[in-house]
């Protein structure tokens with residue numbers, strides 16, 4: 001682990017103090033030693049000079065002997081130093097500490113040579129006699145301007161070494177004490193500096209772990225305070241940005257969840273990174289199974305996979321229509337690379353065009369149906385006119401018959417045009433409905449009763465079954481009667497003689513369901529979903545004179561009431577048409 005700020009600050013401090021104290025110690029001890037030596041040298045020189053003055057005459061008179069040796073010893077006692085008297089040739093004439101006769105010639109001792117040349121000389125040497133460093137100071141002794149000898153005074157440097165050592169110890173202990181104190185102080189300062197940094201680190205860690213509310217109050221005005229404030233600001237911004245992103249993500253997720261188009265995003269590895277419910281539905285999979293798995297595995301349709309592969313190999317955008325087949329949606333698939341946003345990723349959009357296609361089919365059928373419906377009466381009108389022109393006019397009874405038929409065709413055409421007009425008016429909301437609470441019997445009974453003669457003519461059995469306790473329904477009486485008429489009329493039309501037609505009603509929660517049941521030809525299962533389309537006729541051959549608009553009009557009328565209309569049928573066994581109307585209070 002890296003050393004903490006505390007130690008990084010304290011250790012250099014202590015080292016610095018130790019080093020500078022050591023340097024100071026060495027410098028000071030040297031300074032003291034030099035000063036001491038200087039002083040000693042001056043002292044010894046003075047003493048040598050005094051001795052020199054006294055022995056100048058005896059030396060000049062050349063009276064060597066024990067006299068000078070005694071002198072040397074006496075001065076040595078007085079000065080508490082070693083005193084040596086040397087004649088001009090280097091012969092020791094007086095010596096305080098040793099036997100002068102045993103001593104060799106001293107002319108070439110460095111201090112003597114220096115004194116000979118300069119008047120005074122000094123030297124520090126190890127003395128075998130005392131086994132210590134000694135300072136020797138020699139002075140030239142002259143008489144009548146003649147060098148007559150040398151006076152030398154020497155002292156051991158023991159004291160100086162003791163003093164310097166003492167000084168060194170003093171400096172060292174002072175240094176250690178100061179360093180200790182400074183170290184403690186440095187630790188304290190470092191601790192005070194490091195504490196806010198440590199607190200800030202803890203808060204930063206909490207933010208990094210996801211606690212976006214973690215904050216630290218700036219307690220100082222220094223750099224750490226500024227850093228804390230900057231950090232708080234940054235956290236605020238971060239929280240703002242993250243909140244915004246989360247909201248945006250939420251919005252995006254809602255849009256994706258609720259949009260009708262399927263959206264799939266695959267990453268560079270070809271795995272599904274995002275799939276919305278619509279896409280899962282259109283691809284016949286679930287979000288959980290597809291998520292994180294390969295696109296090719298999640299999507300079973302090889303045409304979509306091929307398109308996606310083709311785009312991954314390099315494309316700007318690929319669009320294709322995928323025919324779904326039985327019970328599968330008809331899809332428009334758009335594959336786009338996400339390039340800049342996410343290299344290697346692809347966006348697949350699936351649009352369900354099944355309904356659009358159905359509408360197109362309805363529209364095409366409508367046009368072909370209306371042409372067909374017009375063609376037949378127009379052709380017979382043309383034929384009737386031709387027949388009249390070709391001579392039938394000459395035969396008045398026949399001409400009248402033809403004219404009657406002309407009238408029938410024109411009536412049929414007029415009815416069709418009227419129904420079309422009515423349908424378009426209802427569809428575009430131009431027809432005003434007067435909806436009010438009415439008894440069910442009032443909207444069901446009269447129209448069915450009015451058709452009773454037809455029922456009898458067709459040799460059918462009619463039953464009206466209306467419970468007496470039915471609630472009121474919300475209805476525009478005339479319009480709902482029109483619907484019931486149409487349904488009953490169809491039932492009569494499509495039921496062979498001997499069959500039965502039953503009109504009944506039942507309350508179901510907040511609606512009343514009126515049903516018209518017959519035992520007729522029924523409707524093929526394939527046609528059943530389409531019979532409410534305009535002009536749709538299940539079996540053209542048997543549809544007779546109908547226009548195929550009746551059920552379309554009925555559907556729009558019921559929808560305008562906020563109700564529902566549907567049919568159930570088994571081919572060959574009969575059909576039941578249901579109309580559900582909302583219950584209304586009086």
Ligand code: ADP
Pocket residue numbers: 486490491492494518520521522523531536537538539543545546547548549550551552575
């Ligand atoms: P139309 O005026 O031709 O009867 P509708 O819109 O009322 O037109 O009916 C559309 C088609 O629905 C009819 O042509 C017929 O094929 C079918 N249809 C309607 N009612 C019945 C029924 N009760 N039994 C069998 N087929 C029916």
